[in-house]
Amino acid sequence: MADRYKSIFVRTGRYDAERVHNATLRMARLAGAVRPLGWAAGRMWNAPADPAVVFGLRFRNRVGLAAGFDKSGTGYRGLSRLGFGHIEIGTVTPKAQEGNPTPRVFRLDEYGAIINRMGFPNRGAYFVSEQLKKRRPRDLVIGVNIGMQASTPIEDAPRDYLHLLDTFAPLADYLTINVSSPNTPELRTLQAGGPLGELLRAMVARRRSIGSAIPLLVKLSPDLDDSSLDTALKAMLDSGVDGVIATNTTLARPPELTESDDEEGGLSGAPLFSTTLNIVREIRTRIGDEIPIVAAGGVSDAASFTEMRDAGASLVQLYTGLVFKGPRLVRDMMEGLEPGVAHSA
Numbered sequence: 001m002a003d004r005y006k007s008i009f010v011r012t013g014r015y016d017a018e019r020v021h022n023a024t025l026r027m028a029r030l031a032g033a034v035r036p037l038g039w040a041a042g043r044m045w046n047a048p049a050d051p052a053v054v055f056g057l058r059f060r061n062r063v064g065l066a067a068g069f070d071k072s073g074t075g076y077r078g079l080s081r082l083g084f085g086h087i088e089i090g091t092v093t094p095k096a097q098e099g100n101p102t103p104r105v106f107r108l109d110e111y112g113a114i115i116n117r118m119g120f121p122n123r124g125a126y127f128v129s130e131q132l133k134k135r136r137p138r139d140l141v142i143g144v145n146i147g148m149q150a151s152t153p154i155e156d157a158p159r160d161y162l163h164l165l166d167t168f169a170p171l172a173d174y175l176t177i178n179v180s181s182p183n184t185p186e187l188r189t190l191q192a193g194g195p196l197g198e199l200l201r202a203m204v205a206r207r208r209s210i211g212s213a214i215p216l217l218v219k220l221s222p223d224l225d226d227s228s229l230d231t232a233l234k235a236m237l238d239s240g241v242d243g244v245i246a247t248n249t250t251l252a253r254p255p256e257l258t259e260s261d262d263e264e265g266g267l268s269g270a271p272l273f274s275t276t277l278n279i280v281r282e283i284r285t286r287i288g289d290e291i292p293i294v295a296a297g298g299v300s301d302a303a304s305f306t307e308m309r310d311a312g313a314s315l316v317q318l319y320t321g322l323v324f325k326g327p328r329l330v331r332d333m334m335e336g337l338e339p340g341v342a343h344s345a
Helices: 003-009 017-033 035-045 076-082 124-132 154-168 187-191 193-209 226-239 255-260 270-287 302-311 320-325 329-336
Strands: 052-054 057-059 063-065 086-092 105-108 113-116 141-146 174-178 216-220 243-246 266-269 293-296 315-318
Touching: 017 105, 057 141, 063 329, 076 086, 076 329, 086 124, 086 174, 113 270, 113 320, 124 141, 124 154, 141 154, 154 174, 154 187, 154 193, 174 193, 187 193, 193 216, 193 226, 216 226, 226 270, 243 270, 266 270, 266 320, 270 293, 270 302, 302 315, 302 329, 315 320, 320 329
Parallel strands: 063 086, 063 315, 086 141, 141 174, 174 216, 216 243, 243 293, 293 315
Antiparallel strands: 052 057, 105 113, 113 266
């Protein structure tokens, strides 16, 4: 069945989607290392500034690059030339790991969507920390998305997250605690109230003990039912974390995507937008203004940005939209906003 739909998943059968992505990342790395190239990219694609303060951090605009695009921090300097107000690196694990077997990234061009089952491939905390010690772009907020090692028993997961907090608290502007990827076995069990509360209390206590004030965010799954969402939000508010990212990729398959069921993994892109929008509204209704929300899922133009802002999101993040619409996306989004939308409260 996979062969039957191969033309849907990959733009052209001659190319592997992950290889194309890696080639793009190498180009971004080159643009970040060679200043004339970075300057030229900035001239072509940089977006208008529209400053906002969220989590106590100043963002040049409210549009960010979601985790998963630059997994090991090799390309963020070049990617910053595309106009992002923030870039989230990762997901990073304590040690380098290969992730799941390939092929593991599948493009659904007809629907503006991607299915992936990557499994946190990255070069490990030490390598990423060294990337963050290099020259950083001015006015760019850098987050690091952290996750447990695939080989770590689930009961020992807090140890991995605490190690990553110790490593990146001095280097990143914020950290995202990823407990919602569908591609690491048992990871999503950490979203349950008891395990999540235990993990977050430990993270907040460690942050205090090392004298850090780095904002801690939690990335949630779009597949939580109402009761599980309530439980997760209560654990977050009780622990004192600083924000929530809604959402990660989904295991659900909308009716129009039934022919893609032969590929396992998380779905992202345009089909996820309505789900993400509803979850952002639900979270804002349930928690009021207690913590900011970052919307991630299907945002790909000024209209979808505006809808997420109206639903209660303080920031938005892109990934799949950038893959399909190209390097002008942030600039086009910012220039397409109605006056007052970008900076409204």
